[in-house]
Amino acid sequence: MATNEDQRLGDLAERLRRDDPRLAHALRTGTPCSPREYRHGTAWTMLAVALGGLALGIVIGHGLLIAAGLVLAGAAAHLFDPDRDLVRRGIAPPHEES
Missing domain, CATH: 1.20.1270 (Substrate Binding Domain Of Dnak; Chain:A; Domain 2)
Structure with a gap:
């Protein structure tokens, strides 16, 4: 993957971590969790x-x-x-x- 794409993925991951930390943690650990919009x-x-x-x-x-x-x-x-x-x-x- 190109560095530009890596940077985009990193920015996307950071935005998800900021917007919904519970979902980001669930994705990182592999445990299912619904997004905040559905809780x-x-x-x-x-x-x-x-x-x-x-x-x-x-x-x-x-x-x-x-x-x-x-x-x-x-x-x-x-x-x-x-x-x-x-x-x-x-x-x-x-x-x-x-």
């Missing part, structure tokens, strides 16, 4: 709490609890977006071609 543990937990609060608000008829459950569910749904880090940094997410 949604916090989002699922937040969605479960939101739906629980929404259901409780409906059962007891408390409007503020219903509203809080809906807002929290919306915030949890936002966490499922794989491009949320790009949007937060002001970079337009890549468009899929059909």
Whole structure:
């Protein structure tokens, strides 16, 4: 491999190490690990709490609890977006071609 290609691979490896250290470590050691875009543990937990609060608000008829459950569910749904880090940094997410 040419030195230019080696430098590109090194830059790519460094960017991966900076962006997602957990995935970079998994690739280095050979243990499988999903990329950060597909890890949604916090989002699922937040969605479960939101739906629980929404259901409780409906059962007891408390409007503020219903509203809080809906807002929290919306915030949890936002966490499922794989491009949320790009949007937060002001970079337009890549468009899929059909």
